[in-house]
Amino acid sequence: MRANIQSYLHKFLKPISHPPSSLLHLHTTTSTSPHHTQFNLNPPLKSQNKDEPTNHSQRDNKFNEAIDVLCQQKRLKQAIEMPDLVRSPAATATYSALINLCLHLRALKEAKRVHAHMKSSGFVPGVFISNRLLDLYCKCESFVDAQQLFLPNPGRDLCSWNIMISGYAKAGRVKEARSLFDGMPERDNFSWTAMVSGYVRHDQPDEALELFRVMQRYEGIKCNKFTVSSALSASTAIQALGIGKEIHCHVTRIGLDSDAVVWSSLCDMYAKCGNIDEARYIFDKTVDRDVVSWMAMIHRYFEDGRREEGFALFSDFLKSGMRPNEFTFAGVLNACAVETLEDLGKQVHGYMTRIGFNPFSFPASSLVHMYSKCGDIDNAKKVFDLMPHPDLVSWTSLINGYSQHGQPNEALQLFELLLKSGTKPDRITFVGVLSACTHAGLVDKGLEYFHSIECKHGLKHSTDHYACLIDLLSRSRRFKEAEDMIDQMPMKPDKFLWASLLGGCRIHGNLALAKRATEALFELEPKNAATDVTLANISATAGKWGEVAKIRKTMDDKEVVKKPGLSWIEIKRKVHVFVVGDLSHPRSKEINDFLGDLSKRKKEEGYVPQTENVLHDVEEEQKEQNLSYHSEKLAVAFGIIATPPGTAIKVFKNLRTCVDCHMDIKFISKIVGRKIIVRDSNRFHCFEDGRCSCKDYW
């Protein structure tokens, strides 16, 4: 059948004056849907008559039908050739189909060709067609063409104005939209809504709300579900719970509360103003919840760290019989990745397999992401290998997975494969590649990749790339080059870059440069405890105890924010969370006894801490008392006593693991003969038989 059509179309690409009658055959054999036939056999609408004043030169109907068929098959290239074959104008419906297809594909050039054909064939478009074109030009942000069409002419109506306003507003040219809005002869709901939503989209919530207020005073203009949801987004954006509540009342009063989107905006407003439970209340009351409302609600729980409720709701969602879509899986898997809930992720994976999900679709890349994030690089690779054409996200996730998992060489090999596959890497891919070089200590290779970003791949260096490079250089003590780079870079260094430099200074005890980095950091984020703590550490290592005391004092003075260190471990589908010195766990006593025993054995084996006088709180997590254990050690200890001998332990931490714990866990892995995996905020550490995969280089 397909070959048949092809050959028919082939004939059509040659200019011919009389299309073969076989075209009718083509039409009837391809139109399986009743919709299709209806579209073509319908008599022209009234407005279409107006559009076709040149009836005498009307071309053969079969031509129009052929174009319509091509349009329905979304074969724009062939469809667009057709009108040029005949000088007479096409039918209005045919032009409309062509423009629709161009609009769908955002094909500006082709649309212009259609437009040109209309002009040259003497077709005078009615307001319907010219508005469609106008919409297309606006959506393609081709405002010069749009303006030309829009210029004062008898064919423009209120709708044309609205299209222009909405076009400018969507493109972020809110001022132009507003001046049209102010100058228009009459306004309807569309005009107001386009303007309000334009302000919301482009970060001007105050203007949006102001206009919304003005609108209420106009007779004859009633706000509808569109204006209301935009106004709700505006109050959400400025966290104005009060205004949001007012709109909520208004919605109930005027009876707009039967629309899924209005409800969804309401939920969003309450949630983003810090009231998730109220959002849930509204969610429960929503009558026709669609997939979007479900996912938004589920997502809110995850964002707020309420993972149990998030997954409970997800399970309700599945039970409700609602058809999950691609976003559903992507969203939940992403939550599993963020929360490192591998078991649940696997369940979702199983579910996807049962309902026969498409490995081409993007949830497959969410699976790769989830497995990589959970440290299950083998499964990540398995899913990846099943994908016929892995997309950039999958490549990048896997490259990063390998890089963070202490297998930088695999990461780099994978990157070379990516290049061979013809996929174009982007900014983020290179972050993974550069950090792989850092983890592997491949400085020169990293420099080479860094330069290739601009030279070979035609991408611009971003601050992230510079931060990676500074990380790479300063960790290998190449401070001079790092400083030169910072002085030469075309943009302002960001906090990640300075923090990388500071980290390098800590490793190599470079106090002078550390001061430069901390000064810059104090300016960028004055209240981050990590900066002070690191500087204190470097000073302590250098024996400058006076400096240390000073730093301690300034920390007290400016009330720095300490991010609490958390470690967690998933055992039998339950997540156990620990903080420093945590005594709240039911098996707390056993955990502490275990760690106490361990210290004794450490001493017996002649283990001497290398950093006797150094402050141990390298990163944000501070040692509250000398006797308390850091969260990662508690979680590891619990893992060991709660699982049978030989089981691998997997612990996650929200901050970077400290030097002391790192050393202790190496020791633990040797004594108990277990594989211990700790994922900190930076990377994975795989401890086995007294060694760590990061080779102490992190």
Next chain:
DNA sequence: CTAGGGTTAG
């Protein structure tokens, strides 16, 4: 024909 909510890689 013109308008609104959630969108996966560091």
